Amino acid sequence: MSCTESTVPVKCLKCQAELASPIVCTGCRTLYPPPQSADYFDLLGLQRNYVIDESQLTAAVRAISRKIHPDRFADQPPEMRKLATRLSAEVNQAMTVLKDPVQRAAYMLELAGGPSAAEVRDVPGDLLAEVMVLREQIDEAQSSQDAQVVEQMRSSIQARRAQALEQIASRADQLAAHSDEDKKEFRRLLNSLKYFDNLLEQVAADPLARASGADNG
Amino acid sequence: MAEAGDIIIGIDLGTTNSLVGYSDDSGPRLIPGPAADDDVILPSVVAFHEDGGVTVGHEARAHAVERPLTTIYSIKRLMGKGIADLKDDAARLPYRLAQPDDDTEQRDVAAVVVNDRCYTPPEISAMILRELKVRAERHFGRSVSRAVITVPAHFDDAQRQATRDAGQIAGLDVARIVNEPTVAALAYGLDRTEHATIAVYDLGGGTFDISILRLEEGVFEVLATNGDTHLGGDDFDHTLIDLYSREIREQFGIEIATPTIKQQLRTLSENIKKRLSDQDTARVEIAIGPDKVYRRTITREEFEKMIEPLVGRTILACSRAMKAAELIPEQINEVVLVGGSTRVPYVRQRVAEVFRCRPYTALDPEQVVAIGAAVQASILGGANRDVLLLDVTPLSLGIETLGGAMGKLMSANVRIPCQATETFTTFQDGQTAVKINVLQGERELARDCRSLGVFELQNIPPMPAGIPKIDVTFLIDQNGILNVSAREQRSGKTASVQIIPSHGLTREEVRHMQEEAIKYAREDMTAHHLIDVRAAVEFDLNKAEQMIERYGHLIDDAKRRSLTAAIADLRAFARQTDDPVALNERREVFNRSTTSLAERAMTATLQVDDTDEPESAAKQSSPQDASSPSTT
Numbered sequence: 001m002s003c004t005e006s007t008v009p010v011k012c013l014k015c016q017a018e019l020a021s022p023i024v025c026t027g028c029r030t031l032y033p034p035p036q037s038a039d040y041f042d043l044l045g046l047q048r049n050y051v052i053d054e055s056q057l058t059a060a061v062r063a064i065s066r067k068i069h070p071d072r073f074a075d076q077p078p079e080m081r082k083l084a085t086r087l088s089a090e091v092n093q094a095m096t097v098l099k100d101p102v103q104r105a106a107y108m109l110e111l112a113g114g115p116s117a118a119e120v121r122d123v124p125g126d127l128l129a130e131v132m133v134l135r136e137q138i139d140e141a142q143s144s145q146d147a148q149v150v151e152q153m154r155s156s157i158q159a160r161r162a163q164a165l166e167q168i169a170s171r172a173d174q175l176a177a178h179s180d181e182d183k184k185e186f187r188r189l190l191n192s193l194k195y196f197d198n199l200l201e202q203v204a205a206d207p208l209a210r211a212s213g214a215d216n217g
Numbered sequence: 218m219a220e221a222g223d224i225i226i227g228i229d230l231g232t233t234n235s236l237v238g239y240s241d242d243s244g245p246r247l248i249p250g251p252a253a254d255d256d257v258i259l260p261s262v263v264a265f266h267e268d269g270g271v272t273v274g275h276e277a278r279a280h281a282v283e284r285p286l287t288t289i290y291s292i293k294r295l296m297g298k299g300i301a302d303l304k305d306d307a308a309r310l311p312y313r314l315a316q317p318d319d320d321t322e323q324r325d326v327a328a329v330v331v332n333d334r335c336y337t338p339p340e341i342s343a344m345i346l347r348e349l350k351v352r353a354e355r356h357f358g359r360s361v362s363r364a365v366i367t368v369p370a371h372f373d374d375a376q377r378q379a380t381r382d383a384g385q386i387a388g389l390d391v392a393r394i395v396n397e398p399t400v401a402a403l404a405y406g407l408d409r410t411e412h413a414t415i416a417v418y419d420l421g422g423g424t425f426d427i428s429i430l431r432l433e434e435g436v437f438e439v440l441a442t443n444g445d446t447h448l449g450g451d452d453f454d455h456t457l458i459d460l461y462s463r464e465i466r467e468q469f470g471i472e473i474a475t476p477t478i479k480q481q482l483r484t485l486s487e488n489i490k491k492r493l494s495d496q497d498t499a500r501v502e503i504a505i506g507p508d509k510v511y512r513r514t515i516t517r518e519e520f521e522k523m524i525e526p527l528v529g530r531t532i533l534a535c536s537r538a539m540k541a542a543e544l545i546p547e548q549i550n551e552v553v554l555v556g557g558s559t560r561v562p563y564v565r566q567r568v569a570e571v572f573r574c575r576p577y578t579a580l581d582p583e584q585v586v587a588i589g590a591a592v593q594a595s596i597l598g599g600a601n602r603d604v605l606l607l608d609v610t611p612l613s614l615g616i617e618t619l620g621g622a623m624g625k626l627m628s629a630n631v632r633i634p635c636q637a638t639e640t641f642t643t644f645q646d647g648q649t650a651v652k653i654n655v656l657q658g659e660r661e662l663a664r665d666c667r668s669l670g671v672f673e674l675q676n677i678p679p680m681p682a683g684i685p686k687i688d689v690t691f692l693i694d695q696n697g698i699l700n701v702s703a704r705e706q707r708s709g710k711t712a713s714v715q716i717i718p719s720h721g722l723t724r725e726e727v728r729h730m731q732e733e734a735i736k737y738a739r740e741d742m743t744a745h746h747l748i749d750v751r752a753a754v755e756f757d758l759n760k761a762e763q764m765i766e767r768y769g770h771l772i773d774d775a776k777r778r779s780l781t782a783a784i785a786d787l788r789a790f791a792r793q794t795d796d797p798v799a800l801n802e803r804r805e806v807f808n809r810s811t812t813s814l815a816e817r818a819m820t821a822t823l824q825v826d827d828t829d830e831p832e833s834a835a836k837q838s839s840p841q842d843a844s845s846p847s848t849t
Contacts, residue, residue: 075599
């Protein structure tokens with residue numbers, strides 16, 4: 001198949017049916033290598049929007065998987081089976097990334113030509129100070145051995161994380177139109193999530209162990 | 218019905234029992250053994266005889282106590298493992314484990330030593346697979362070469378590869394390695410149309426899996442899986458064995474070390490365990506010497522206390538799987554029980570508690586995996602286009618980083634096939650090879666994870682340090698098996714990847730073992746054929762003797778004497794030869810020499826029958842009809 005690598009084919013080269021996904025004709029089961037220009041949204045036949053309907057996403061993946069899973073090509077020559085395996089891996093990767101709100105945002109930043117996590121490692125200006133305060137509060141809450149105080153800590157950090165994710169969500173769709181500085185700031189917001197995750201881990205892990213240890217002792 | 222040569226069989230290669238099935242228009246079905254009283258279950262036991270022969274199945278198991286050193290069971294627990302992994306098992310197993318001589322420091326593959334020969338676990342498993350292959354071939358009356366083989370969902374790459382190697386050694390093209398709980402779900406949900414979320418709790422002889430699946434429009438999506446490939450009914454038996462051993466030591470000061478007694482205890486413990494599923498108590502009596510008898514009554518309550526830590530581990534895994542699937546027990550519609558060990562009432566009770574519902578037990582827990590494998594075979598064969606399995610990888614995949622950490626490339630419970638690409642470079646000027654230690658596991662440090670092997674990127678063009686850029690793609694295919702490919706960015710050339718497996722066989726070794734096995738199989742076939750021809754010879758000789766006795770007076774003395782001599786000759790030859798073809802030729806010659814007597818005998822019979830009762834002529838001739846084609 002001499003399908004051009006640069007453009008997404010619109011019609012199946014074999015049966016002329018319209019392609020809902022650039023990698024497979026759902027009519028005649030012809031597989032196409034993924035075009036370089038096709039992003040994860042294209043692969044799954046979804047609109048490039050940050051807000052995603054998860055049931056629509058899983059339904060799309062299910063429909064494509066039915067057509068491209070290597071088990072459907074067990075009677076085909078090895079090259080065809082390999083292509084089916086590779087395409088399935090791509091589709092599954094697309095699903096994993098798009099399903100997760102954080103990975104999805106990072107991917108949209110990448111599509112918009114924004115900096116990678118290796119290029120911009122810092123976080124929004126006041127975050128580090130905030131994290132330090134929170135860490136102390138967690139320590140205090142845990143040494144108080146009061147489960148209620150610890151739980152309050154947990155929900156307030158979670159709210160903070162949700163707030164950051166909210167900011168990310170509100171900016172994700174217009175990234176392409178934004179300045180480089182805005183894209184950097186978007187990356188910093190993404191980086192900040194890791195700090196909240198670490199804090200949540202600290203809250204979740206320790207007190208239970210300590211509390212139960214105290215009960216036993 | 219599949220076309221000629223297209224049959225794909227489904228095999229459940231279990232720790233304790235193995236089964237084989239296939240699908241036709243009326244659905245999946247299992248194939249029983251050749252004997253009239255055979256069932257569909259083939260015990261996964263291989264017995265080696267002194268004359269070099271091998272038997273598999275019920276007969277092999279029956280002699281386990283007499284021949285503890287040469288009867289190999291539970292080989293599945295050794296698949297993809299090294300000696301270092303099997304310290305606990307080695308102490309309990311009556312047969313001997315060793316490391317083949319040619320193992321390097323980098324590799325640790327366990328092997329079983331039988332009659333001074335080393336057999337790797339894939340070779341032993343191949344003997345079980347070959348028995349099932351032959352069973353299927355007998356059933357279809359033609360050769361079978363493609364198979365789906367099931368593995369525990371929590372099997373790592375080395376264990377999966379070992380299973381695939383076993384298939385190849387047995388002369389099977391392994392069309393798919395598929396997860397046991399996933400195909401069990403397939404057997405459960407095939408005829409159901411409504412959407413459902415189910416959990417499959419699979420506790421077999423040696424392995425445990427818990428998988429959570431979403432069933433929707435014929436697509437079976439695994440949401441999460443967890444488990445332990447070294448936890449099963451065998452471990453329940455071990456708790457009992459440990460109890461007797463300890464008490465015998467305390468009461469009689471005797472240490473149980475002989476393989477025979479170890480094997481006896483194992484058989485006994487298995488029976489006690491089974492009895493305690495139906496009864497509240499079970500009595501044990503072990504004669505350990507003159508006037509020394511160990512007597513003990515074990516209550517179900519006591520047994521449950523003993524296995525609690527083991528069952529507890531499975532329950533913890535259930536909670537982890539639900540967490541990974543982001544589900545609470547109320548969101549799970551049904552829990553399907555799979556594996557013989559789910560017959561233990563305590564297991565059922567704990568499963569019901571953790572999922573807050575009564576488990577579904579309508580399917581035979583020992584057959585459901587094989588039935589599912591047969592369904593998967595029909596999917597691959599193209600006969601079942603509406604059904605599809607979407608599975609996940611049970612373990613995270615990563616590489617060892619400079620500081621000895623595990624650098625994760627793919628997470629556990631990610632849908633397969635999946636892939637990740639990582640770019641590598643050189644650290645020294647002119648460096649032409651890079652070694653990558655590939656890991657599987659959930660721990661932070663490389664040394665706490667399982668090494669799949671060292672992948673060496675070779676033929677990198679000599680350049681200053683850090684200049685070459687090699688993109689390495691790690692792809693886990695639908696079988697859950699890792700494939701690695703590499704490309705140098707600058708040249709776009711595919712770099713070669715040399716794999717040194719940590720706990721597995723190289724392709725050359727597998728090929729060699731396959732050739733060996735084919736040779737063995739031919740000898741086996743010869744032996745089998747010889748038995749058949751000998752039986753036919755004996756049948757013909759007896760018939761001739763009876764004819765001489767009854768109708769000898771119809772031929773002259775010389776002819777009678779030469780016939781008697783021919784009988785003695787053929788009988789002697791049959792005893793001494795091991796060539797079935799030569800023996801069959803002699804048999805045919807002999808049968809020609811008896812035709813004139815047979816004809817006279819027939820005429821005589823007919824004459825008698827004419828005056829007597831006509832029906833008996835038909836009776837007389839029937840064994841003759843049956844005798845001649847028996848060896849063809």
